[in-house]
Amino acid sequence: MSEPLLELRGVNKSFGVAHVLHDVDFAVYPGTVTALVGDNGAGKSTLTKIIAGIYTRDTGDYLFEGNQVNVHGPRDVAALGVDIVYQDLALCENLDIVQNMFLGREERKGLLLDEVSMESRARETLASLSVRTVKSVRQSVASLSGGQRQTVAIAKAVLWNSKVVVLDEPTAALGVAQTRQVLDLVRRLADRGLGVVLISHNMGDVFEVADRITALYLGRVAADVPSKELTHSQVVELITAGRSGALGISENPATASV
Amino acid sequence: MTVETNELPEPGAPVQANAGFSGDAVHTTTLLGAFNDYVTRVRSGDMGSLPAISGLLVLVIIFSVANDTFAGRINIANLITQAGPICVLAMGLVLVLLLGEIDLSAGVAGSTGAMTAGLMIVDHGQGWAVATLAALAVGAAIGLAIGLLVARLGIPSFVVTLAFFLGLQGVMLKFIGQGGSVRFADPMLRGLAIKNIDPLVGWISAAVIVVVFALLALRTYRIQVTQNLQHPPLSLVALRIGMVAVILFGLVAFMNQNRGRIPSFPIEGVPRMLIVVVALLIFWTFVLTRTRYGRYLYAVGGNAEAARRAGINVARIRTSAFVACSAMAAISGMLLAANTGSISTGSGGGNTLLYAVGAAVIGGTSLFGGRGRAIDAVIGGLVIATIANGLGLLNNASWINYVVTGGVLLLAASVDAISRRRRSAAGV
Numbered sequence: 001m002s003e004p005l006l007e008l009r010g011v012n013k014s015f016g017v018a019h020v021l022h023d024v025d026f027a028v029y030p031g032t033v034t035a036l037v038g039d040n041g042a043g044k045s046t047l048t049k050i051i052a053g054i055y056t057r058d059t060g061d062y063l064f065e066g067n068q069v070n071v072h073g074p075r076d077v078a079a080l081g082v083d084i085v086y087q088d089l090a091l092c093e094n095l096d097i098v099q100n101m102f103l104g105r106e107e108r109k110g111l112l113l114d115e116v117s118m119e120s121r122a123r124e125t126l127a128s129l130s131v132r133t134v135k136s137v138r139q140s141v142a143s144l145s146g147g148q149r150q151t152v153a154i155a156k157a158v159l160w161n162s163k164v165v166v167l168d169e170p171t172a173a174l175g176v177a178q179t180r181q182v183l184d185l186v187r188r189l190a191d192r193g194l195g196v197v198l199i200s201h202n203m204g205d206v207f208e209v210a211d212r213i214t215a216l217y218l219g220r221v222a223a224d225v226p227s228k229e230l231t232h233s234q235v236v237e238l239i240t241a242g243r244s245g246a247l248g249i250s251e252n253p254a255t256a257s258v
Numbered sequence: 259m260t261v262e263t264n265e266l267p268e269p270g271a272p273v274q275a276n277a278g279f280s281g282d283a284v285h286t287t288t289l290l291g292a293f294n295d296y297v298t299r300v301r302s303g304d305m306g307s308l309p310a311i312s313g314l315l316v317l318v319i320i321f322s323v324a325n326d327t328f329a330g331r332i333n334i335a336n337l338i339t340q341a342g343p344i345c346v347l348a349m350g351l352v353l354v355l356l357l358g359e360i361d362l363s364a365g366v367a368g369s370t371g372a373m374t375a376g377l378m379i380v381d382h383g384q385g386w387a388v389a390t391l392a393a394l395a396v397g398a399a400i401g402l403a404i405g406l407l408v409a410r411l412g413i414p415s416f417v418v419t420l421a422f423f424l425g426l427q428g429v430m431l432k433f434i435g436q437g438g439s440v441r442f443a444d445p446m447l448r449g450l451a452i453k454n455i456d457p458l459v460g461w462i463s464a465a466v467i468v469v470v471f472a473l474l475a476l477r478t479y480r481i482q483v484t485q486n487l488q489h490p491p492l493s494l495v496a497l498r499i500g501m502v503a504v505i506l507f508g509l510v511a512f513m514n515q516n517r518g519r520i521p522s523f524p525i526e527g528v529p530r531m532l533i534v535v536v537a538l539l540i541f542w543t544f545v546l547t548r549t550r551y552g553r554y555l556y557a558v559g560g561n562a563e564a565a566r567r568a569g570i571n572v573a574r575i576r577t578s579a580f581v582a583c584s585a586m587a588a589i590s591g592m593l594l595a596a597n598t599g600s601i602s603t604g605s606g607g608g609n610t611l612l613y614a615v616g617a618a619v620i621g622g623t624s625l626f627g628g629r630g631r632a633i634d635a636v637i638g639g640l641v642i643a644t645i646a647n648g649l650g651l652l653n654n655a656s657w658i659n660y661v662v663t664g665g666v667l668l669l670a671a672s673v674d675a676i677s678r679r680r681r682s683a684a685g686v
Contacts, residue, residue, distance in 0.1 A: 075569070090567045092560035094628035095553075102482055104568030112548050119487045138488045142681065 003066055005030050006051070006082060006164045013046055020046045022080040022220045024060070028164050028195035028225055033186060035206040035227070036042040036199045038238050042200055047216070051166060051197075052084045053077035082164040083157035086146030087172065088185075089149055093142040097134065098122040100141055101156045125159045126151075129188055133181060147178025152153030158192070165189055171205055183209050190235030203232055224248050266472045291492040295531040305677050307622040309670070311636045316642060319650035320370045329650055333519035335529050337640075337647045339451045342531040343594040345367075345639030347610070348617035349542055352585025352635050355618055356559040356628025358407065359415040363400070363422035363610060367584045368591025369606025372399040373433060375447070375592055376440035376601050386446040390592065397588030398581050400426070404543035405577030415580075423599050425610075433602050439602040442595040450534060451596035452526030467536070472499045521661055535636065538589070542632035555579060588615075609663065616667035624674050642666070667678040 004027035013021040021043050028034050038044050049055040050062075053074045062071050064080050070111075071077055077084075091100050098115075101122045108113040122137050131151055134144065141149060150170050157165045167186065171179040186209050190196050200206050206213060206227070213230060215222040215238040222238045225247070230238075237244035267534075300308055319326040321523070324565050345363055354361045358510070371393035380391040400422065407418045434440055442448060475495050482489035510528055518525035546552035557565040558575045595601045614635075621638030623630030645666060649659045 074567075088563075090561065090564035092557045092564050092628070093558055094560035099553065099557075103553075104566070104570055106552060106553060107549050113550060113553065116481055116485050120485060123487075136488055231384060 002030060004028055004063070005065060006049075006081075007061075007063040007066075008050070008061065008115045011047075011050060012058045013043075013050060013055065014043050014058055020219050022218070025226075027196055027225070028223070029212070030163075030195050031190050031193045032208050032211045033190045033196045033198055034214060035202075035210035035214045036216065037067060037203075037221075037235060038218075038240055039047075041218075042216040042239070043219040044216055046219075048084065048166060048168060048199065051077070051082065060123075064166055080164075081162050082166070082168045083160065083162035085153045085157060085168065085170065087168050089153045090154060091141045091149055094140060095104060097126075097137045097142050097152050100152060101125070101159050105160065115122075121159065122155075125155050129155055129158060129185060130196040131155065131185070137245055145178060146174050147181050150174070150178075151184050151185060154189065158194075160190065162194065164195040164197070166199070168199050169201070170198070170201060171200065176177070177186075179205070203235060206233065206235070215239055215248075217249060219250055289491055289497070290492045292491055302357065304621065304681055305673070306629075307637045308633070309632050310620045310622060310641050314637065314641050315618070317641065317648060319646045320557035321644065321651065325651045327431065328648055331512065331515060333647065335454075335513060335517060335652070337591075337643055338529050338599055340527075340647055340659035341639050341643030342451075342535050343590045343610075344613050344617050345535050345636045346538055346593060346619070346640055347587055347590035347614035348639050349538055349632050350583040350590065351614050351618045352542075352623050352630045352632060353555065353586075354415070354583045355615075355623050355625060356627060356630050357576060357579050358559055358625075359576070359579070360419065360615070360625075361404065361415065361583050361587075362589075363404065363426060364583060364587040365606040366423050366426040366430070366613065367397055367400045367606070368587035368589075368594070368610075369601055370430055370591070371584075371588025372442065372591035372595040372605070372650070373430055373440055373601045376595065377433065378444045379444045379447075380441055386444045389444065389447070390556040393588045393592055394585050397585040399491040402577065403582030403586065404593055405580030408580065409573040409576035427603070427607060430605075432602075434601070434603050436603070437457050441600050442592075443599065447592060448596050448599060450531045450593060451529070453530050454513070455524065455525050456534075457510075457535065460510045460514055460528045461485075463533075465509045466532040468499070468503045468506055471502050476497055477562070482486035511550075518680050526642055533595070534589070534593065539632050539636055542642060546632060551575075551578075556628060559629075562630075609660065612667060613642045613663065614647070615637075616663065617671060619674055620666065624678065625671060626674070626678055638670075 006028040008024060008038075010027040010174060011021055011024045011026070012019070023044070023049060025038075026047065026076075036044055036047065046055060050057055053076055053100045054069045062069055064082075069080065069096050071080075092103065092206075093125060095103070102118050107117050107121075119137060126134065126137065133151070133249075134148055141152065144152065154167070170182050170186070174182060186196055186198060190209075190211070198210060199205065212224065213227045214224045215235060215237065220242070221239065222242045223244075230247075234244040234247065238248055242249045263623050300306075307427075308630065318329070347368060351361060368419075374396045375386075375389035375393040378384040378392050379386070384392075404415070404418050404422055405620060407413050408415045415535060475498065477497050479489055481487070513528040515528055516524040516526045534557055546555065554565065554570050554575050557568070557570060558572050562572050565575075570682065589605055591601075594605065598605075617638035618630065618635050619638065620641050621631075621634030621636070623634045645663055646659060
């Protein structure tokens with residue numbers, strides 16, 4: 001496997017007395033979908049926020065393309081080319097698709113907005129992702145379904161040449177058909193060479209698109225293995241008990257600490 | 259929604275960026291298609307200024323039938339100068355309403371600005387230009403104070419501006435004195451309300467505006483077609499140009515006829531105030547639709563959190579909207595003073611603000627933020643001015659005026675609330 005695009009090494013994070021992350025190693029490889037799974041409270045959100053630059057690390061390294069980087073906030077992370085698509089998507093419903101995709105980074109000709117260039121580029125990006133479900137790029141986001149909104153949020157990351165895209169529960173609120181579309185899109189992102197992190201509770205989704213699975217259990221990495229080497233029930237065991245056969249944390253920290 | 263098959267382009271097929279997604283409707287082909295789209299939008303709650311325009315038509319018909327003088331040239335000129343201050347104040351309020359905020363002090367802030375201008379002329383012998391700048395500066399300073407309190411301290415705008423509404427009335431009382439008034443007699447400023455544009459200049463200005471509008475619209479259309487962007491049918495573009503031409507030329511033709519009662523002293527031409535309103539309308543339409551600042555106003559009003567994450571300085575946008583609103587209020591205050599010829603302690607109070615908020619909302623600006631245009635304010639302002647003017651002509655007691663205007667505002671707000679609900683149900 002090639003060198004990771006983004007890598008966290010030995011990350012610890014505490015909030016007061018609560019030690020939320022213990023020596024977590026996490027890597028995202030180009031062209032690969034890495035699923036981040038774990039039960040509620042396992043540390044997925046904390047890890048995501050550390051990747052996003054919202055939380056600082058207590059200890060540990062943040063590497064991007066093999067180089068150690070200093071991350072002081074979300075802007076630094078965005079500048080690296082890491083895009084986080086949160087569950088709420090952060091879209092403006094009163095603006096259309098083009099306006100949303102370029103929000104904060106509008107193209108201009110002099111003082112004026114360059115609508116021609118923006119609309120063309122938005123359309124190209126959606127076309128390159130084989131997005132076929134939106135009627136028009138000038139539709140307001142309010143008129144889009146949940147899946148289409150997710151698509152717009154993901155396309156925004158592609159438009160801005162992000163190298164790593166972190167998707168937080170992208171299918172949680174979607175129906176069957178829309179889930180299908182979003183998963184196809186996730187796969188296509190990886191096929192373009194992006195590093196994709198998929199945070200999900202849905203094992204079906206995870207096994208469908210993920211190449212690697214990183215399971216967190218009570219703030220520790222229970223397993224980081226190719227998804228082919230795991231079965232459905234093994235992942236569930238890793239999530240709920242932190243170990244499964246030879247895999248997992250050798251000594252259960254929950255029982256060990258009691 | 260159908261289940262998508264993950265089909266890739268056939269090998270060797272040219273990658274056409276614009277042909278990439280089949281469902282993308284680049285254009286509606288016919289005028290009828292565009293009309294059907296519009297009907298669909300209206301039915302799903304996106305009504306824009308349709309209620310205002312139809313309301314205006316109904317009002318004009320009722321008042322014309324009820325009173326002979328209503329549709330006369332003198333009264334229409336009157337109506338324009340009556341509507342001017344309301345339209346300008348409403349345009350300023352649109353900026354604040356776009357963010358989902360409110361400025362209750364705008365009317366009084368406007369009169370405070372106008373008072374400053376008046377005092378500069380009367381007490382300090384300054385010219386109209388310096389006086390106007392002073393009024394704008396006072397307005398902007400008031401807006402800055404409100405904006406900082408709202409955006410930085412996080413006090414609800416309703417409370418901040420209510421405090422300014424009361425406080426500024428006190429300031430005016432201090433400077434003007436109990437029961438006093440400041441003359442507003444500068445020939446240039448007063449002339450905005452009582453003088454008219456030379457008929458020939460009126461024709462030329464109207465022609466220039468129509469030609470420039472047509473050229474810009476056609477240029478945009480041509481670019482959209484050549485670049486294969488989404489565009490309306492050409493007939494719709496032509497219809498829009500035609501409507502602008504008919505309204506402008508019709509107005510100029512109507513107002514250029516003599517409306518003076520003394521044959522030797524003709525009064526003709528479009529009231530000068532209209533220049534100010536049209537110029538501001540063009541300016542704000544341009545800012546809201548063509549500039550990054552305008553886009554950010556809509557974005558902050560639509561989803562402040564999304565705007566913040568997109569790197570937009572939300573607090574600065576908020577503050578600037580209040581600054582612009584109060585500066586617009588100062589212009590409105592001066593137009594109002596030009597109408598009456600003086601500023602008294604009560605100027606800008608009473609129903610001034612209510613009229614302007616009503617104008618913006620009736621025109622189609624949402625009280626919930628994120629929706630609104632400069633033209634909404636002008637159309638709504640005409641509706642409100644027509645009600646005030648028409649009821650006045652019918653010789654009704656002023657209590658009816660208050661009740662009707664209040665009722666219209668409530669009606670417009672109800673339409674806004676209902677259409678918002680329908681929009682979220684229909685997802686438009």
